[in-house]
Amino acid sequence: MTTPKPPPGHFTILYFASATSFTAKNVESLPAPLSLKKLFDVLEERYKGIKDSVLDHSLVTINLAYVDIPEEGEEDVIIKEGDEVAIIPPVSSG
């Protein structure tokens, strides 16, 4: 997978393992800026069911570093134009 530069006003989102199967995509661009708290809702809107099947147990990185999804009352993180977000579900088989 090569990672294309997102168009102006967008960030790149990469999907791995079951996130790839669910979205049928490796990569796409989404409008930036976006609050990390809202990321899962934006994805659920596009891919119905992805929250329960994939996102809830996946880890999320921004620019190759792990981020915690902020809970109610916790400080939010803003995904900026040009950022690279990745959705990484655990792989269990071997």
Place this chain on the structure above:
Amino acid sequence: MQLNSTEDSRPNGVAIATNGEHNGFSRRLTDEEFDRYSRQMIVPGMGREAQLRLINSKVLIIGGGGLGCPAAQYVAGAGVGTIGIIDGDVVEPSNLHRQVGHATSRIGMKKVDSLITHLRDLNPLPTYTPYTYPISPENAADIISQYDLVLDCTDNPATRYLISDVCVLLCKPLVSAASIQKSGQLIVLNCPPTPQGKVDKKYPPCYRCCFRKPPPANTQLSCGEAGIMGPVVGLMGVAQAGEAIKILASALHLPSSIPSNPEDDPHNLIQPTLLIYSYDLTAAPGPFTFRALKMAPRKKNCFACGENSPQTLTLEGVKSGNPNYIQFCGIQTPKIVLPEQDRITASAYHAARQNGQLQNHILLDTREKEHFSFGSIDGAVNVPFGKLLMKAATIKRHGGDAEEILPVEISEDQKDVPPIFVVCRRGLDSQEAVEKLKELGVDRGGKRKIVDIIGGMKAWKEEVDPSFPFI
């Protein structure tokens, strides 16, 4: 991932020399050891002491399959002195494309015995300890406690959580890898090993710190169901051996290798990294798709290693079934069962076709196109399950003609609405597909029958066509 090279650059607090005097670290290498390990010993950062540390180490490899085989080969080749291997399975022909420690001549043999046969031939010097049964909450601590480092080469979430928990409790470093289809993951956990509950500084994470909860049971796939490319899982297994050798040769498996002040740790010991490999069969060769992701340190609120974890996770608890790993990871139960009138056995469907009752009908096969490519029932049209769900979701959201989901043209005013039969691999997806189609109104308010073929192509092979190539 660099080797921590010389004695001098090792983080403070590692007392190799004193530790070693009693355990044969100061002995000479035998001629045989010298010949066998010379090529790795002369690599900068290795040397005699690192080799002796490998020889004096004990490694447990949990799982003798696609990860365990390549990992064990390199661990044994490098001269790790004691190697335990645990697995309850036997060698099958479908293992051999990736499980390189087995052989055609050993099909039917216990995997552990087969792999040790291979390893003894490669290097007779280590002591090999076979455990020919699966790891379980009852036996995990007794076995793991006898080793310095653990490789998780298993194939299911419940076992992964169990192994990580017990490694935290026993203060053992864990090299964890996993792989399915075209993806691989690798992470070193709990290294340097840190006592449970310590959160006053930055410490290495456990499996639960990274993956808080398992995927829902109905989305967990095995390599048998989803497939696996040999080189992908092989690469992950080899990388596991590489990390294990690095940790042992540099004595990072000793609890005392935790830097006293992580802030100025020159070795980035507490910078856990998740390596991701994705292998795209449709892409041009390269660019290689490795990604190294910076993971967070130990989580304060982690169930297994966090602040209050000594109250939530104990060795006695694990042994007596608390936590319940099977329940935590969900039990694989067949999901929906449709009412009887919406289902037909493979043999009854076949008979209806044979005696002419079923001339005009639509047969949807919801298997993946790769499965479909090996063979299908005459007249079947392939609509892979994932695509069907996607289309259904789009129609539900944005509206549109529900029947466009069908791969065939049917005019609105056609009086005789042909029934639809749905078949999948083993009879689960097809039931969900029938439900989805009805939900969308493809049954035209009950005028059209939509029927599930019970047991899928597996049943078709068993009941109708024994020569059908079912995979």
